[in-house]
Amino acid sequence: MCAASLIWFRDDLRLADNPAFAAATRHGAVLCLFILDESPGRRPLGSATRWWLSRSLDALTGDLAGCGAELVLMRGDPATLIPRIVAEADVDLVTWNRRYEANAVALDRNLKHELTEAGVTVRTFNAGLLNEPWQVETGSGTPFKVFTPYWRAARARGEPPAPAPVPGRFESLRLPRALKSLAVDLAALALEPTAPDWSGGLRAAWTPGEAGARDALGRFLDGAIAGYGPGRDRPDRESTSRLSPHLRFGEIGARQIWHAVRTALHAGALPGQPADAEMFLSEIGWREFSYHLLFNHPELATRNVNARFDAFPWRRDDDALRAWQRGETGYPIVDAGMRELWTTGWMHNRVRMIAASFLVKHLLIDWREGERWFWDTLVDADPANNPASWQWVAGSGADAAPYFRIFNPVTQGEKFDPDGAYVRRWVPELNELPGPSIHSPWTLSAEKLAAAGLRLGRDYPQPVVDLQAGRRRALDALASLKPG
DNA sequence: TTTTGAGTTGTTCGA
C-alpha cells in the first residue's frame, strides 16, 4: 500500500513554516483535516473568533486548492473522529502542531497514545511559539512568575530556527467514500452570524488568512515599527502591528515574525531603531510568557493565580457591567475602546489596559466578567493572552504590579489621545467638544456643552462612577486582602 | 540557606 498521512489543522491555519503540514507532505499522500473541536470540557469559541475562524478556513481552503488539495471540515470530538478517519483512510502517519490548554493537551496525549498503540506513527510539532512553555525554566527548574527574568532566559536560548517555506508539490488524499457523511461544508459549521449579521465592521477591518497575515506584517515593517516604542501607546494612530488575530489562529507564527523583524533590522530597513524592534519583540515575548503561565496554571481563565484574591470583595453590578460592555460609562476613552471592540472585534492595547482597569478597579467588577466579554468579542481572543492579561490588570496574576496602579481614564486619555481623535472616531456624539476637554465632558459648563450640541445624560451618559470615590474604594478593597 | 536587587505599561500631592 502507498504511504498516506493525515495533517490535523488546529490553531495553525497556514502552509508556510507549518512543521506538521510539511512532515505530512514529505511522507505521502496527504489528507488535510480541520475539526471544529466540540470535545467535552473544551471552551467554546467566542462569537468574534468564530467569525474569524470561518474566514480563515475559507482562505486556507483556497490556499490548499492552489496545491491541488482539499481541506476536509468536520465538527465534533476529535478523540472519536480521528481514529475512525485513520482506520478508514488507511493512514499510517498523523501529524499536528501542539496546543497548550490543559484539556487540549490531555486530548492530544490520549489520542497519540491510542493511535500509536494501533501502529500508526504520530508526530507533533511546535508551530506557534518561539519556545514551548516547558523549555524556559529558572535555574532551579521551576516555572517563571515574572516577565523580565522569563524573557531574559528565553532570549538566552538563542535565535529560534529559521522559518520553513511552503512545501513543494505533494500528493493529496481524498476522503474515502465511507467517511463522506462526516464531512460538512463551511456554511454547515454555522460560524458566521446570520440573524442579524453583525459582522460588517469586522469585514471592513480585517483580512483573515495567511496572505492577510503576511500583508499585515509587511505593512507594519514598512511603517509603524519605526517609532514603535512611544508610538504603540497612541490609539489615535495606526501604531501597532494588528497581527494579534492572525497569530491567534496561526496564520502566521512567532518564528516568522521574529525573523522578519531581524532581517529588516539587519538590512537597515528600520532606520536606526533597534530599540523599536526590541520593544516589539518583547510584545511577542509577552505572548510567550502568557503561554508559559497557561501551561503552568491550567485554570488561568477561571482561578486567581494569586490565591489571596479569592477573598477579594468583588461587586456585582449588572447595570454598570452593561454600561461598560456597551461603551456607555461616561468616560470617553473607555467608551471609545469598548465601541471599537464591538465594531471591529479589536481594541488598541493601551485602551485595553484603561478599559480593563476601569472595570476591575473603578467598578470593582470581577476580572472574569471582563475576560468573558473579551473572549466573546475579540477576534484575537486567545486562551493564554486573554486570561493572563486580565489577571495582570486585576493584580491577581503572577507579576509585580504595585497595588496602587489604577489607571485614571482622564489622565490616560489626555496623555495618549491628546487631540481626542480616537475618542471622536468612536464616540462621534462628542465630536464638537473642544480639545482635550473631550476626555472629561462633565467638567464643561452647560453653555459649552450646549455649544457642542450636547446634553449630558441624554446624548452622552453622566459618569457611571466618580473617579475619586472609585479609586478610594478599590484601594480599600485591595488593602482588605490579608498578606499572603 | 541566606541575602539581595528588582519588579511593563500609574497617580497624586506638595514643594
Place this chain on the structure above:
DNA sequence: GTCGAACAACTCAAA
C-alpha cells in the same frame, strides 16, 4: 507648570 517623592509589603530569581 514641573518635578520628585510617596504610595505596602511581598515575592521572585539568582548569586
